[in-house]
Amino acid sequence: MNIPTNHPRRASLEQRHALEKGLNQGIVTPTGMIAFGRGEAFDYLLGEKTTNNAQKACRAAAAMLLLSRHAVLSVNGNTAMLCAKNVIRLAQTTGAQIEANVFYPPVKKRRALIARHFEKLGKKILGKNTSKKIPGLASNRSLVEEKGIFSADTVLVMVEDGDRTQALRKTGKKIVAIDLNPKSRTAIAAHVTIVDNVVRAVPEIARHAQKLRNKNTEELEKIVAAFDNGKSLKEALAFMKKRA
Numbered sequence: 310m311n312i313p314t315n316h317p318r319r320a321s322l323e324q325r326h327a328l329e330k331g332l333n334q335g336i337v338t339p340t341g342m343i344a345f346g347r348g349e350a351f352d353y354l355l356g357e358k359t360t361n362n363a364q365k366a367c368r369a370a371a372a373m374l375l376l377s378r379h380a381v382l383s384v385n386g387n388t389a390m391l392c393a394k395n396v397i398r399l400a401q402t403t404g405a406q407i408e409a410n411v412f413y414p415p416v417k418k419r420r421a422l423i424a425r426h427f428e429k430l431g432k433k434i435l436g437k438n439t440s441k442k443i444p445g446l447a448s449n450r451s452l453v454e455e456k457g458i459f460s461a462d463t464v465l466v467m468v469e470d471g472d473r474t475q476a477l478r479k480t481g482k483k484i485v486a487i488d489l490n491p492k493s494r495t496a497i498a499a500h501v502t503i504v505d506n507v508v509r510a511v512p513e514i515a516r517h518a519q520k521l522r523n524k525n526t527e528e529l530e531k532i533v534a535a536f537d538n539g540k541s542l543k544e545a546l547a548f549m550k551k552r553a
């Protein structure tokens with residue numbers, strides 16, 4: 310598909326196109342396309358730009374990832390197709406692992422396809438050898454790798470279902486979320502939520518992480534402590550209401 314460079318909705322059309330490609334490859338599911346459409350509506354209200362509010366959340370997320378002993382960036386079909394290269398960059402900047410973790414079937418096959426997608430970009434990721442379960446989640450959607458999400462102290466989730474975010478939070482892990490809907494269960498359950506499109510937020514967290522990497526633990530802890538997720542979500546919603 311050729312999208313004119315000056316098309317006003319170029320970024321959004323490129324994302325749609327990437328997901329359609331993922332759908333044909335079996336990486337993205339029809340439900341993923343619906344979730345994308347929900348996100349697009351919220352992105353429209355944001356003006357398809359990273360707000361100051363999201364910037365602050367990206368900085369807190371970067372500090373949280375840098376403070377972690379073992380952080381894992383959880384990727385699903387949508388995020389693999391939308392921002393794999395930037396997820397790899399974020400993993401490199403923060404020392405985090407990447408794990409394929411999907412909600413909708415065929416779970417095993419899609420995890421393998423996502424891992425192959427990252428391998429083609431030069432990055433080996435986790436998600437194929439799942440022997441552990443996230444407690445409180447039914448079915449094989451709860452399966453995770455022992456040396457990945459299961460033992461992580463911090464997990465970054467994006468375009469994630471609320472059930473899983475809530476179950477992950479209950480295990481005592483720190484949760485960073487990227488979700489365009491400030492009212493979603495994922496946005497509310499996370500410790501740090503970035504209300505922004507993954508396409509813009511992931512490179513933005515990496516940029517902050519690059520700037521914060523030489524800060525000491527105390528300085529990073531101060532950044533995290535100063536962040537109030539409830540207040541930040543209210544600000545994001547107020548921004549959208551003003552534009553609606």
Ligand code: ATP
Pocket residue numbers: 344345346347348349351391467468469470471472487488489490492493494495496505506507508
């Ligand atoms: P919840 O279960 O958390 O209450 P939900 O039922 O909408 O919310 P999903 O269907 O799994 O959960 O949706 C994933 C979430 O991801 C939605 O809130 C959607 O707005 C958001 N989303 C979709 N596309 C993007 C994107 N490109 N960047 C960031 N967030 C997105």
